[in-house]
Amino acid sequence: DAQMDDARYVATLVRTAAGYGAHVANRARVTAFLREGERVVGVRVRDVEGGGEYEVRAKQVVNATGVWTDDTQALIGERGQFHVRASKGIHLVVPKDRIHSTTGLILRTEKSVLFVIPWGRHWIIGTTDTDWDLDKAHPAASSADIDYLLEHVNSVLNVPLGRDDVEGVYAGLRPLLAGESDATSKLSREHTVAHPVPGLVVVAGGKYTTYRVMAKDAVDEAVHGLDQRVAQCVTEEVPLLGAEGYRALWNARARIAARAGLHVVRVEHLLNRYGSMAEELLGLIEGDARLGEPLAGAEDYLRAEIVYAASHEGARHLDDVLTRRTRISIETFDRGTRCARECADLMAPV
């Protein structure tokens, strides 16, 4: 709940699932549910990347579509049992030297709390909590959101922050189970699992911190609908890819750095971002020393990370790399335009 990179977390989770034999498909949009009578027996999927439509049959379908739950439930043609509202939250990113503090800060606001979180060579300041009913794929920060955050953080800073200090801004949507309360900040952060029609399980609400409980509850419910026995859930004991071996590598980071010809800070950066899979990136650098060099214009990142995003992490487009596999788009004042050409050149051959 204190520090995580949500996009990297999801990508790592998906890779972990694939490692256990799950078939995964990115940019695949469900356009309809397949029905046999009342029962859901699969989905129709459009390949948004390559074109074409496919049918995927399943004994049980789990719908876990966050703030889109109302839309996907509407594909069933029946009234959903609950509604999910989108609550927008934004964050500001400012360079580390703009706030002279050795610790993060937690401030109380009228409505909630505000965090000032150390983030590499930056601070993250957030968040807000307001309703959002425009395009769910593109939540955007308003001028008022930015002023709200600056005003609150400036109330405790000796040297106030201005708009020019803001390197990046990003916005996200929380999927909140809609209830009686009008203010999104009062809605439940709990999750709900439902089985609206045979063959279909819906899970909605919740938080990142509770995602394994959410997944267990949803899968247990799906298992109920199967006519075979399934072993007990073991998610609590299953580490993500890159977790195993991480601590030993961290202890050995100085030695690893010397062997790879990198500064130890670079190895720490790789271990923080990839866990023990950092070894795969070090392997790329061993094969081509130029990949051990920083990106011009986004010097926190090594060229190898861009190649790896394309070869191992399913990145297909420049914005995948600049905004999700890395955070270059919010950690540089130019949103990554200076390093975009170099990134494209690194990705293209892969």
Ligand SMILES: Cc1cc2nc3c(=O)[nH]c(=O)nc-3n(C[C@H](O)[C@H](O)[C@H](O)COP(=O)(O)OP(=O)(O)OC[C@H]3O[C@@H](n4cnc5c(N)ncnc54)[C@H](O)[C@@H]3O)c2cc1C
């Ligand atoms: C500003 C902010 C701060 C937060 N802070 C915290 C925190 O500190 N701690 C915490 O635990 N949580 C936090 N959260 C909440 C957390 O981010 C969310 O609970 C979580 O991201 C929800 O994940 P999800 O997978 O349920 O939904 P989403 O991340 O919304 O994913 C839904 C997915 O469904 C896909 N989808 C939609 N329709 C279709 C379709 N027709 N076919 C195929 N796919 C489809 C979408 O593309 C999307 O990938 C925060 C959220 C925000 C916005």
